[in-house]
Amino acid sequence: MSKYWSKLAAGVDPYVPGEQPKDKKYIKLNTNENPYPPSPRVLEAIKTVANESLKLYPDPNGDELKRTLAEYFGLKKDRIFLGNGSDEVLAFSFMTFFDSGFPILFPDITYSFYPVYANLFKINYELIPLNDDFAIPVDQFFKPNGGIIIPNPNAPTGEYLTLEAIEEILLHNNEHVVIIDEAYIDFGGESARKLIDKYPNLLVVHTLSKSRSLAGLRVGFAMGHEDLIEGLNRVKNSFNSYTLDRLALAGAVEAIKDEAYFQVTSKKISQTRERVTQDLQIMGFKVLPSKANFIFISHPSVKAEELFLKLKEESILVRYFKKPRIDNFLRVSIGSDDEMDNFLKAICKII
């Protein structure tokens, strides 16, 4: 690290995303991307912008996308905040957390970006241990805190909290922000956005990366009471007055509008997940119940690290986390039926 920079950069321990190999053709089941391409309408919209208006700055507020999302989700436009992927939305949210003196709470096994943001922004946090079966212990979130963040479904387990469970957490927490990170909600869960009217401290974060096949475009958003959104906008506008680029704004609008395409592809992924779960269970795997576009699996006799390496030799990439409690599990993203058949064949060969 250059001596010319402050201690900030030297002191942070950055997030390491899943591998994106460039040299070799893998079946990629390691970063929870959607196996299906985005709606053709997205590509058309992006082409038009690329041909006609890239020399112009984008709309700083992304009003058309906000209007589209507002209409789709039945919310007012000023209840929506846009960001470059939900990672950026989450980063702004962490930056904006109220400093109450109490720690913010999140599960001990969860999206590994949360502790990174908390450390970067010097936010005190407490990890809430998951139950033995990896379920989120709802009542552990009733203690005094400076805010809460929970992914629903959780990552990398896929475990899901019902709307009633989320509401119970909200009923015990009206002092600080409760963030529900719904990156994977479209694969079988029920969104907490319905509760926004009732709970002005609820922020629901969503992304177009997973269920809309747009991980490469980087579009995320948050939904919440206008006062929460105003705070996020103040912080964001102090960094970057433009929200998203023109390609992302145009593509995202069409991704939301093509409801038929979204329904078909997301349902297909849930169906494939259920089929693969059954096949793996027949082979002796433990598969945690998942409402996401991935499954978390463990074999009684073959170690997860060994499976990970052998699958890689078979040109199949999955995610292995060398972390306490989950180091004998693999997270496997749900690909197309063909990809998953190849995965199952490779597993048969290995075990």
Ligand code: PMP
């Ligand atoms: N939240 C969770 C729980 C995730 O797993 C991810 C994807 N890694 C994100 C948020 C961020 O997704 P994106 O920035 O692509 O919207």
